[in-house]
Amino acid sequence: MPGQPPEVASALGISGCVLLSRNILRDQRGSVMHGLRASEGAYPIGEVYFSTVMPNVVKAWHLHHRMELRYLCVYGRVMVGLFDDRNGSPTRGVMLKVHLAPAEGEYGLLRIPPGVWNGYRSAGESMSIICNIASAEHDSGEIERLHPNRATWPFDWGHYDMAG
Amino acid sequence: MPGQPPEVASALGISGCVLLSRNILRDQRGSVMHGLRASEGAYPIGEVYFSTVMPNVVKAWHLHHRMELRYLCVYGRVMVGLFDDRNGSPTRGVMLKVHLAPAEGEYGLLRIPPGVWNGYRSAGESMSIICNIASAEHDSGEIERLHPNRATWPFDWGHYDMAG
Numbered sequence: 001m002p003g004q005p006p007e008v009a010s011a012l013g014i015s016g017c018v019l020l021s022r023n024i025l026r027d028q029r030g031s032v033m034h035g036l037r038a039s040e041g042a043y044p045i046g047e048v049y050f051s052t053v054m055p056n057v058v059k060a061w062h063l064h065h066r067m068e069l070r071y072l073c074v075y076g077r078v079m080v081g082l083f084d085d086r087n088g089s090p091t092r093g094v095m096l097k098v099h100l101a102p103a104e105g106e107y108g109l110l111r112i113p114p115g116v117w118n119g120y121r122s123a124g125e126s127m128s129i130i131c132n133i134a135s136a137e138h139d140s141g142e143i144e145r146l147h148p149n150r151a152t153w154p155f156d157w158g159h160y161d162m163a164g
Numbered sequence: 165m166p167g168q169p170p171e172v173a174s175a176l177g178i179s180g181c182v183l184l185s186r187n188i189l190r191d192q193r194g195s196v197m198h199g200l201r202a203s204e205g206a207y208p209i210g211e212v213y214f215s216t217v218m219p220n221v222v223k224a225w226h227l228h229h230r231m232e233l234r235y236l237c238v239y240g241r242v243m244v245g246l247f248d249d250r251n252g253s254p255t256r257g258v259m260l261k262v263h264l265a266p267a268e269g270e271y272g273l274l275r276i277p278p279g280v281w282n283g284y285r286s287a288g289e290s291m292s293i294i295c296n297i298a299s300a301e302h303d304s305g306e307i308e309r310l311h312p313n314r315a316t317w318p319f320d321w322g323h324y325d326m327a328g
Contacts, residue, residue, distance in 0.1 A: 029221045036211065045209045047200065048295075050197040052197065054194050057194060059194070074214050127194060129239060131214075164193065
């Protein structure tokens with residue numbers, strides 16, 4: 001579309017984790033925020049759902065054995081934590097923080113492949129909303145959960161009031 | 165899932181327009197808000213995008229010739245306006261207002277078939293966010309637009325500062 005910057009994919013430091021830039025078209029009435037188009041091809045859509053997270057709350061850690069996550073922060077400001085503990089991964093052992101904050105120019109779609117530990121916290125003073133355009137439907141049998149206090153890797157979530 | 169009310173579909177007063185109730189699972193950390201699952205079957209997904217609308221702003225009217233809309237208000241409070249002017253529709257001439265406000269127990273997925281005039285306004289003091297899990301990708305060639313002032317049907321959007 002004329003006047004819009006190209007949407008680009010940036011590889012992150014964990015194999016298979018990618019941040020795709022997405023455009024926000026703003027005018028006085030509000031905005032249109034791009035999400036995901038079927039023609040992008042590599043993104044089967046199994047379920048679209050939303051997670052809200054209150055200030056000073058950490059929702060972590062989660063590992064999906066089959067679902068690929070595609071996170072968009074559409075309101076507020078979140079810090080996503082990632083840790084690669086996959087057998088055979090060339091980036092096994094790497095931890096990453098990714099900030100998503102649409103009002104601050106940090107709007108994008110974060111693609112997280114199955115097998116990567118992940119979670120997020122609200123990193124601002126308001127609640128935050130994440131949309132997951134997931135590759136598969138929710139299935140509690142394919143999820144592992146681990147409280148941040150029990151993780152064996154030294155990820156720093158900062159001060160928080162509640163986690164789980 | 166145990167403990168969750170069943171999600172039900174309610175026909176509205178315009179043929180083909182349906183409001184599907186969706187669950188919100190709340191806890192102290194925030195919530196999970198259901199959107200759409202591929203297994204629901206009748207909902208091919210062409211594009212997922214978001215529209216934000218500032219207080220006292222009307223985004224209307226729009227008519228899509230091919231895209232089926234599935235609107236979810238995930239933040240704020242909106243009033244959606246609908247008007248059926250389809251040739252041969254059994255409900256031709258019907259106007260409707262649908263309120264969507266997730267924090268007030270009015271959370272649902274509003275399905276609007278192609279050919280029905282629609283639009284929305286932010287109906288609260290904050291901006292609002294609508295997610296459209298659309299049946300097709302954005303194509304400006306399949307959209308008609310009409311300013312509320314020029315509509316031939318007497319829909320009342322209430323007081324507003326800006327429309328288009």
